[in-house]
Amino acid sequence: MQNDQLTSASERGPSGPRSRWTLPSWISTTALLLPTYGWLTLAVFLPLLTMFVFSFMSATPMGKAPIVFTLKQYRAFIDQPYLVGIGITSLLIGFWTTLFCAVLGFLAAVALVRSTFGKTREMLLILVLLPFWTNGLVRVFSWTMVLRENGFLDNLLHMIAPDAGSIGFLYTRYAIVVGLVHGYLPYMILTCYIALVAIDDAIIEAASSLGARWWTILFKILVPLAAPGLISGSVLIFIPVIGSFMEPRILGGRVGVTMGTVIEDQFTQAFNWPLGASLSFTLLAVVLAIFATFSGVLRRGTAA
């Protein structure tokens, strides 16, 4: 079609009225992309850049204190060595949350794809998403009622075993991970679901007719073929989780100190935006370093 136009335009010569239509394709592509990229530049890139500049300042440039450019904010991990421990805690919380999400989300997606169809499947998918539509703060606070001593969990246990001690574990790291797994599980279910739905039933039928056991089918066929979903789900979960501050603060009590809460404190409590920004970018660098280390695995996974 475009070729036709091109030839007809060139036959008529450059003065023909139709020569306007022969704009090179990159112009239309650029024109179509411009609103999106313009918006991203304005709303994401420029503010981030400003924060990056802030991270080299000696004080928040909104008071009357004189501003000096300095690298001292990036020395925070050396000057305040306890931050290293907090960073490791955050990464561990991120790791465990992602792992639990991967196991639970993958199994849920397998169940959805292999055992349901039609209306039932749609219903169950909506039931997965439904809690997502309520405010995250409400969902986290409702966990406090379940996990605290004399909470729902305790009451349930005492109905069966009245003399048992308390199993409430609010204000522990486990509570934080529970809250985070709850909050981010839908990402994993959805990405795994999309990957699993694309697998041809015939492959699995062929495997089972050749005598493969269920675990062989699971680990030799389903997991490798769904790897792109697992990996994108993990990335989607791991990054926000290590920066999360709401769940640790509410469910963690005194142990709820993570990089996310430290950064939030710098912005809201200490009014030290430069330190908050430098901690954020350090965290970003660590995450990128982790992904770079595992990039080989990631690329193989997504290519599969």
Add this chain to the structure above:
Amino acid sequence: MTELTRRNTMKLMSAALAAGVSFSILPRKAFSAGSITVLNWQGYGTDEAWSIKAFTEKTGIAVVHDYYSSESEMLTKLRTNPGAYDLVVLNAARCAQAASEDLLQPIDFSKVPNAATVDEALRSNPNFSKDGKGFAVPWVWGMTSLAIREGMPVPDSYAVLADPAYKGRVAMDDDPIINIGVGALMSGQDINDPKDLAAVKTALKSIKPNVKLLWSTEDQWNKSFAAKEFDLSLFWSGGSVRSKRNSKLPVQFVVPKEGGIGWVDGLGIPASAPNAEGALAFANWMIDPVFYVEWATKVGAPASSNSAALAALPADDLSRQVHKPEYLKTMGIMSALPDDRREAFNNAWQEVKAFYAE
């Protein structure tokens, strides 16, 4: 269905126009004196519905609220939203900081008639004034000290926070200045300028086995106390009155021998306030004995800066019992901190929190 004829469209448009006009004109008539936006903690005196109703009926000024959940958040809001607020509730220490950053305008005390009976010591508090001008109307004062579940032994020292008897039963206020103050009192130092910050940190770290949670809002404190998550806590004197009276919580406020950590809150007017006149009228109402007595007896309040308002309280009032005048003698008042010390306090508390979390 009605057809979309030209006439129907015109009808619809004119109806919408009329509705819009009446909406924009009516409130303006009712509140000819305009409205003011108050920046404060939630549930802290200025936003009592009955009080706002009485004030609006009297003056025609509507009162709108915005809230902060920490004092530094309040300063951040003032710095980043010029022109948004007419009146701000701020601590004496923060007032000095805000005034030095030109965030506040001087107060015209002639427009605050009730200020005549405000305690002179509070009015001339160095934190509230700069270059001989007052930058806030002193509003209420109180203390942060210990709150304990009723029926438990009454502690006489902050050392009780580290007492093994309260293992896992203590809540701390997630505020750097308060905690450094407590650490300073535990290690026998000045709350505003502890010379030995390491000793402060050691004192705070010693209570780790007891710390169950760090609270940041009164609401959170009330819910956790009601759920019996802790027995002993740092708490605000006024907060203890409200918890006891409104939520019927069995809490007793205790000021140990080291003294409370005192504070004075003032009402300041941001430099960029669109309606400073209205804000002054509201500040005057806030220290009016009529408002204060009702606030203190029905809701629970800290001690008023206005001695006439305090004197109007009934003798058996809970708030009057908690705010005994003799505490004023032992209590240190939190004052403005230089930037480097504030940062040192923040980092020290962050370090202690990280130690708690290990």
